[in-house]
Amino acid sequence: MVIDTRKCVGDHACAVSCMAENVCPPKTAYRKVFETEFNSFPELDRFFMPTNCQHCDNPPCKKAADKSTKGAIEKRKDGIVVFNYAKLAKSPKAKEAAKKACPYYAIVDDKAGFYTDGTPVLEPYETRDFYEYDKKLNRKRGDTKGSIRKCTFCLHRLESGMLPACVGTCIGRAMYFGDKNDPESLVSELLKKEKTWNLKAGLGTQPRVYYIGYEDRTKISVATPASCIACHQ
């Protein structure tokens, strides 16, 4: 995934489409758009920073979970980091260790519940089937309850020849997705042409999300709780 922060307008449409695509319960978001300020008046600029699981090639979440539950988190050959919800739901140790180990705050708890709880009816958009990691899931059946979750890179959509929901929804066309091993893919072209950087690259996690723009983050002038990840490189 390549994210061009210069094009992000901070409308959070990617985060909303992700929640709809993956039928996320309340307080569970795979994708967050952090924001902060850059430079000072009269050159003040705002900086939006969309983040999700970085699908690290050296994933600390997997290493941490493996210590108590082997196979709860796997890295596929195509690069996607897969969570096994059933195994994770049964292993509080693996869940907590993975959450603590992820330096990108990408992992969220599925505490179940519905946005339309307490209304006359549960809306069908909350009780519909959805697909993650090659499995058909349903929250009414409790398939993800008690587990931890994160961005799947919309594997189910990729397998149908579609772009991830967030990429397809972005009105600024700030996001790109493709095969980095294919030299003719758009992402390969961008990685060759543009100056890119990875979040917290110094940790050795080898993230598979690349950013364009705002490489000089020392000029960020206002740090808020919502902008932590932008400053803590």
Ligand code: SF4
């Ligand atoms: S971003 Fe976090 S959850 Fe995703 S692979 Fe890396 S360590 Fe694991």
Ligand code: SF4
């Ligand atoms: S790739 Fe799919 S799961 Fe990941 S943040 Fe985008 S919409 Fe959500």
